[in-house]
Ligand SMILES: Nc1ncnc2c1ncn2[C@@H]1O[C@H](COP(=O)(O)OP(=O)(O)OP(=O)(O)O)[C@@H](O)[C@H]1O
């Protein structure tokens with residue numbers, strides 16, 4: 001609605017996990033490096049956790065762009081799939097056509113595929129997003145996938161991505177075997193205060209902002225307080241603030257505009273809660 005007024009090519013504060021908007025904050029950069037390390041060093045299991053809206057899915061999508069064609073990937077977003085459908089989805093991602101819909105066949109074909117990949121010097125990665133929703137039985141099957149190995153190395157690197165409950169889940173006694181195999185762990189933090197401004201400027205510039213649109217330092221401070229540095233919350237409040245700025249025909253988003261935006265958002269939430 002406000003795009004034309006501000007001369008923007010696209011919405012700067014969409015809440016989709018579009019990697020083209022990636023701002024490499026300290027924590028996001030570290031997260032990607034940990035994942036790359038775990039995958040390239042064939043560490044087997046890698047765990048990535050972070051608060052709701054911290055940027056985990058965005059990190060996964062950005063990671064895919066960083067892997068070369070010698071790394072075959074499967075990215076599963078629907079972690080609540082029943083076990084067999086999950087296996088089939090993994091096979092599909094790797095371009096394997098299942099001979100039959102049976103767990104034994106799926107596992108055999110996957111193992112053959114992974115050995116083939118190793119023989120030509122390739123690596124394979126399975127990334128499971130929203131892994132906090134995986135059932136215990138499915139987690140057990142995933143643990144079995146990590147048994148695909150030669151004497152020297154893991155054939156499949158498995159990245160489990162999820163909200164903090166994932167860690168709690170993995171702490172349960174019946175998943176001890178899996179937990180012990182996780183060799184790389186990283187928790188995505190919220191943005192620090194000084195990163196919030198750079199994050200906002202980065203997203204504005206990717207969306208084509210020319211420079212006359214600005215957030216005042218007091219407005220940024222308010223955004224930080226309201227969001228606690230969580231990117232999705234920053235996006236929601238900034239989107240609202242741009243709409244509010246457009247209504248008031250101003251290019252400077254100041255603390256009054258921010259205040260109104262926050263009030264509207266909180267008002268909306270309390271309406272929903274009622
Ligand atoms: N480093 C970043 N650079 C740019 N945008 C980001 C970054 N991190 C998060 N975002 C944005 O914040 C929003 C939420 O990110 P994302 O969906 O990746 O979070 P999440 O941790 O996967 O959330 P959930 O816990 O709900 O799965 C998205 O719009 C995303 O583009």
Ligand SMILES: [Mg+2]
Nearest residue numbers: 056057058129
């Ligand atoms: Mg996500």
